[in-house]
């Protein structure tokens with residue numbers, strides 16, 4: 001099996017980390033038309049995320065695309081994908097020390113209680129918090145899951161509530177009554193996580209490769225000067241160890257999907273831990 005991908009880190013928004021490798025890796029799977037055929041294909045008015053691109057890819061392959069996708073998912077086993085986790089921790093340092101923990105409803109309940117009893121702006125929630133915890137229908141929905149995304153730009157523009165309000169579990173439990181309190185606690189933070197692909201479900205890796213292959217084809221044919229924001233997430237069922245967290249940063253502007261996507265200015269663009277990691 002080809003070792004081209006071994007030890008490499010693939011980053012969606014930096015095509016130079018994967019396009020040249022993909023061009024090399026795919027060579028044995030190409031028919032006599034080859035990459036040159038794509039380069040001479042001429043500009044296509046096809047939306048970047050239209051799977052019609054894969055039809056063009058198929059026209060240069062020497063076997064069904066399904067088998068190429070399968071081969072790739074096996075070949076990337078020993079490489080890493082750069083991913084991002086958005087949240088709003090009070091002390092970002094703890095993530096660098098402890099890693100990113102799976103959703104744990106029991107721990108989140110405790111956090112909710114502490115928040116409601118410690119913060120004076122939430123006194124009105126105190127009489128009902130225990131009842132609301134018991135009746136919370138989403139309590140166990142994400143138990144044992146951790147989510148990371150392929151493109152941090154998509155998180156900032158379309159899933160900014162994790163950065164603005166923190167845990168979706170807490171926001172769901174406490175509701176709009178707590179929004180302004182949550183907006184003023186902690187630091188909107190994106191952790192950069194280099195995730196070994198062998199931790200990801202094989203079927204998901206195949207979907208990832210389809211996405212890469214589609215974009216690779218668009219790049220070869222259209223030679224675009226921009227990189228699309230990709231909505232692609234990975235769900236893990238284990239804690240992410242701190243050794244996989246490369247760094248973190250605090251985005252300046254974040255879209256708020258809970259309030260008609262207004263753009264909120266982040267006042268916390270650095271934290272005490274920015275320089276110590």
Ligand SMILES: [Zn+2]
Nearest residue numbers: 270271273274
């Ligand atoms: Zn920081």
